[in-house]
Amino acid sequence: MPVPTAPPPTTRAFTWVFTGVFITPHSDFNPCQGFAGPRPQRANAPDPSARENDPRGAKPIDTIAPPLSPIAARGLSRYHRPNTANRTPPMYVTRSLQDIRAQSAGFRTQGESVALVPLSRGLHAGHLALIAQAKAECSRVIASLTEPPDTQTTAQLQASGVDAVFVPEPAEFAPADAQTIVEPVTLGKSLLGRYFPKHFRARSTEVTRLLNIIQPDVACFGEKDFQELAAIRQTCRDLHIPVRIVATATLRDSDGLALSLRNQALAPADRAAALCLNRALTQAEAMAKTGLTASRLRAWVAAHIQSEPRADLQSADIRCAATLHSISGPLTAPAVILLAVRFGRTLLLDHRVVTPADPGDDLAAGQDEAGPCPTPPQTQPAP
Incomplete structure (x- = not known):
């Protein structure tokens, strides 16, 4: 009967490596580190010393899971649908x-x-x-x-x-x-x-x-x-x-010009000159409370706009705000000042609803029609 002999050295080494890698993968000593080097420590990995201080004697577990295969991901999608309850429906x-x-x-x-x-x-x-x-x-x-x-x-x-x-x-x-x-x-x-x-x-x-x-x-x-x-x-x-x-209500830009797509067609100089519209309307709103009649207020607004060299006044009128009927005497109800002014080739529209003075106000004494029309302030021409 042949006498058993020990396996060759190469066989023993292979068996030892196989046993260390696959049979006891959680052992503290990994023989593969002799070939590939030590595994780099993750930034958020638990402290290895925690093993000794853990009263339960448990070892840290690596919870990083590998990405799912496409087939597994498709399988999970049947049960993990996205929540679309608060999503805006299509227009x-x-x-x-x-x-x-x-x-x-x-x-x-x-x-x-x-x-x-x-x-x-x-x-x-x-x-x-x-x-x-x-x-x-x-x-x-x-x-x-x-x-x-x-x-x-x-x-x-x-x-x-x-x-x-x-x-x-x-x-x-x-x-x-x-x-x-x-x-x-x-x-x-x-x-x-x-x-x-x-x-x-x-x-x-x-x-x-x-x-x-x-x-x-x-x-x-x-x-x-x-x-x-x-x-x-x-x-x-x-x-x-x-x-x-x-x-x-009309929205205005930070400089007072009423928002409009037509503003995009204005040259820079005309854009600066068009600010006279809001200035005229703002001052006319305050003047309406002094008892000024509609006809005189209309004349003042028109003169103010025409004092701007780049402004081509098309229409300046004051009408009843409710019916747009023409008025000329003292303001007894809300009125609207309507402006249509051309700057270059662009026609701009603007308006302002003005209210008369409170009858009990001292400023509501009124001024007769024959009184002098207030002189509009001189504005600097736009560059």
Whole structure:
């Protein structure tokens, strides 16, 4: 019988390494460190000395798990769905008249109120204020645009909380064979209507179509286009359109210029000269409380604007704030000063509602019509 012999040295070494690595992987002595070197210590690893001080005698456990395989990750995704309860729903954008009508009707069927914000193109802080006002009035907001929104405009509308956007197709919204127009006869031909005779007809017809299609509970407009706002209110009264018109105050830049997309077309010198509009309106608001008559206040504002060399005054008038009827005598109710001034090729609109002096105020003594008209202050021409 052959005598057993010890395994060769290489076999013993292999067995020893195999046993140290795989059979006792948690041993304090790892023979692989002789080949690969010691394992680097992690920054947040537990202190090895904690083993001796641990009353339970437990050893630190490495809790860093390797990344899941794609298959395992897909399996877990069936049970770990992301929480989308508070995520903003996507904004609905359509060009179809029937689609936006159905969307608005669906909101109302669910017991929600609908606000309409008619916009043209592009957005600034004044338009966003209209949307904020609409959200305060109703639970759902629909905005209309005359042109398809770009990526930035879409993001701004959705971030502002608009639920749906209607961009009507011209051929469907205003077909070529349409024979019906809406024209405010008196308001459409006075003030700015003398310079733009078709503007108020077109705007009133457009807004009436939007109100008939969407049938909102509230429609929000800015006060900057004061005459247009008055024309829309008159149209809704005359045609018994069941909608509540909400007006938002004009927002101004830090220097007082009313916010408008038209400001972007102003040359720097014209932009500086246009500040005379807010200066004139601010001083006229204070002068209205001194008992000055409407005709004299109108003359003062016109002279103030004309003292600016770069200003081309188109219209300066004072009307009753409620009806836009012309007034000339002492102010007995809130009145509105309406300005239309051209700087270069850009026409700017501005206004200010002024109130008469308190009858008990000493300044309300009044000044007769024959008194001297106050001289407007001299302004430095813009560079």
